[in-house]
Amino acid sequence: MTRPTIDFDHQSVNYRDNWRHMAADFHATGSPIAWSEHHDGFWVTASWDAVHQVASDWDTFTSVNDLTGTENGGRGQTIPQMPYRLFLGESDPPFHTERRRLEAPFFTPKALRNWGPVVARYLGEALDQVAAKGHAELIDDVLIPATARTTLYVLGYPADDWQDAAAAAHAGAYRLPDEPEYPHAEQARLRLGFREMLAERGKNPTGDIISALATGTVLGEPLGLDAGESMMNALVFGGFDTTVSTAASALIYLSRHPEQAERIRTDKAYRRNAIEEFLRFYPPVAGLSRTAVKDTELLGQPIARGERVLMWLAAANQDPLKFTDPGTLDLERENARDHVAFSAGHHRCLGSPLAKLELETMLETIFTRFPDLRIDPDEVVGFPSIGGVNGYVAVPATFTAEV
Amino acid sequence: MPKVTYVSDEGEVRVVDSAVGDSVMQTAVRNGVPGIVGECGGVLSCATCHVFVDEALLDRLPPMTDLEDEMLDGTVVDRCPNSRLSCQLKMSDELGDLRVTTPEAQE
Numbered sequence: 265m266t267r268p269t270i271d272f273d274h275q276s277v278n279y280r281d282n283w284r285h286m287a288a289d290f291h292a293t294g295s296p297i298a299w300s301e302h303h304d305g306f307w308v309t310a311s312w313d314a315v316h317q318v319a320s321d322w323d324t325f326t327s328v329n330d331l332t333g334t335e336n337g338g339r340g341q342t343i344p345q346m347p348y349r350l351f352l353g354e355s356d357p358p359f360h361t362e363r364r365r366l367e368a369p370f371f372t373p374k375a376l377r378n379w380g381p382v383v384a385r386y387l388g389e390a391l392d393q394v395a396a397k398g399h400a401e402l403i404d405d406v407l408i409p410a411t412a413r414t415t416l417y418v419l420g421y422p423a424d425d426w427q428d429a430a431a432a433a434h435a436g437a438y439r440l441p442d443e444p445e446y447p448h449a450e451q452a453r454l455r456l457g458f459r460e461m462l463a464e465r466g467k468n469p470t471g472d473i474i475s476a477l478a479t480g481t482v483l484g485e486p487l488g489l490d491a492g493e494s495m496m497n498a499l500v501f502g503g504f505d506t507t508v509s510t511a512a513s514a515l516i517y518l519s520r521h522p523e524q525a526e527r528i529r530t531d532k533a534y535r536r537n538a539i540e541e542f543l544r545f546y547p548p549v550a551g552l553s554r555t556a557v558k559d560t561e562l563l564g565q566p567i568a569r570g571e572r573v574l575m576w577l578a579a580a581n582q583d584p585l586k587f588t589d590p591g592t593l594d595l596e597r598e599n600a601r602d603h604v605a606f607s608a609g610h611h612r613c614l615g616s617p618l619a620k621l622e623l624e625t626m627l628e629t630i631f632t633r634f635p636d637l638r639i640d641p642d643e644v645v646g647f648p649s650i651g652g653v654n655g656y657v658a659v660p661a662t663f664t665a666e667v
Numbered sequence: 668m669p670k671v672t673y674v675s676d677e678g679e680v681r682v683v684d685s686a687v688g689d690s691v692m693q694t695a696v697r698n699g700v701p702g703i704v705g706e707c708g709g710v711l712s713c714a715t716c717h718v719f720v721d722e723a724l725l726d727r728l729p730p731m732t733d734l735e736d737e738m739l740d741g742t743v744v745d746r747c748p749n750s751r752l753s754c755q756l757k758m759s760d761e762l763g764d765l766r767v768t769t770p771e772a773q774e
Binding site (some may be wrong): 361364365368369371372373374375376377608609610612614616617 | 706707708710711712713714715734737738740741742743772773774
């Protein structure tokens, strides 16, 4: 049997510029699963159903990043395989479940009630810095400081030390590890700081996430510094540019649709559904991968043990079998919240409620304080390449200055 | 086919046929029953499918795991002795019909 192939590289400029067309063409084949020869070869699927199947069946599709060759041969959640292991994201039950339960209490609906004022305060302070000027660079002046300080605060990290973390995360979000500009040194310094902080909170726990990681146990053993550092790393790097990317896309769209921006500002039910649709339509992450640990089938296509499958999340959000007229942004779409921008299954983004709270606060507050916000599309600069996130370098905006 | 009766916090009643093997959360989401969110899809990471189970039926339910117990501490409406996360209540012929009340809010 010849296997269907596709010229697909989610880290290419071609992907960045044409992914919506590529996704539509792939769905039009009627069987959106095919083999790509890039990055040592992998299957890619755009089917919403298949994404759920792969994400749920960890017994067949492992998340493990077996860097030492001592586990099940899994090659992790990203293609290409990363040399740094994510101990939470790149593990399976029961380890995954036990590690996740250390962080889960900080993202429950009850916990979110505490984070609301934090989100509002850091966003408000960022907006105060630009309000009198009448113009702002939304990424660097507003969205990154607000999300970075919020994430660090929730973690229990000194939130005013956000610049280093944000710089390392932002460049790391779009640079590829083999590019000279990749912030290797900054990330290493940050990780060293994480370890020191974990050691300190282990002695003097203060009730925050870092303390929970420092004192937590997994299957009766201490979580350990390596896993603790990795989990802090994932929270920091997962929490900034993802939210910033979708927020910026939404702001660019709404600045050109003032009637919808007005409803966003005043109608809570509309706003919350709109955020789901923005996530469906502008997902920050292209896709995540699994490795088959046994021979299996997906959409009728045989998958051999050891082969990787990329769940093309951005394209699953465009699956016409799931979303009517998927190429249209419809802020009142009934099933918008069925998107997989946060992935699915056991590894679905634990921070998703915080991300949605931040998005809601940003859209509501920005259009309340700057109702005439204008963004010139010609001035917007997207990421030059796509590492983990499809986002923006620069989104300059103008508005009537506050007096 | 077992039935689930959902009572809203304002007393509105919806009775839904449930497929065997589906959870009370999935049955609600598939049938558009308001009052249950199920953000995470049933993997015990979101605490948005909180229900109060009819006291008379409590003993018939499968016991609560430690993880469900921990997540119930995070629901936005405080838990009660008859609280469960409905993603953990799988419908079966043996279990039979269930009656649950949904809280005022899930998130």
